[in-house]
Amino acid sequence: MSQSFSQQRLCPTAMSSRCPECYATLPEDASWVCPTCGYTLRTPVSSKVGVGFMLLGLVLLGTFVAGPESLGLRSGWMPSDLAELTITSYPLLVAGTFFLGMALMAAGALRLRGERSRAPV
Numbered sequence: 001m002s003q004s005f006s007q008q009r010l011c012p013t014a015m016s017s018r019c020p021e022c023y024a025t026l027p028e029d030a031s032w033v034c035p036t037c038g039y040t041l042r043t044p045v046s047s048k049v050g051v052g053f054m055l056l057g058l059v060l061l062g063t064f065v066a067g068p069e070s071l072g073l074r075s076g077w078m079p080s081d082l083a084e085l086t087i088t089s090y091p092l093l094v095a096g097t098f099f100l101g102m103a104l105m106a107a108g109a110l111r112l113r114g115e116r117s118r119a120p121v
């Protein structure tokens with residue numbers, strides 16, 4: 001498995017024509033999943049962005065646990081009203097970021113599942 005991954009990186013042209021999992025020749029339109037074995041050839045961008053948002057959510061959660069007040073929002077670089085609003089809506093911000101990340105990852109998974117369902121099992 002890990003060997004086929006490194007081969008993919010070394011020679012990207014071979015990746016588009018052959019499945020790294022079952023070595024079946026891939027048709028032109030099979031850009032997401034292998035039609036023969038259902039192997040995921042490419043991760044949808046929304047999944048990657050989703051992971052990014054989840055990580056951002058973790059960072060925000062960390063700062064929230066540490067206390068949003070300690071971020072220095074009230075130190076004057078930000079209008080105090082806005083700083084106050086950011087601090088009071090912080091849990092919402094954290095939850096929203098997590099939710100967005102999960103929604104994007106779900107969208108990517110659904111897209112892959114849709115592509116996979118076209119493949120004969």
Ligand SMILES: [Zn+2]
Pocket residue numbers: 019020021022023024034035036037038039
């Ligand atoms: Zn395959």
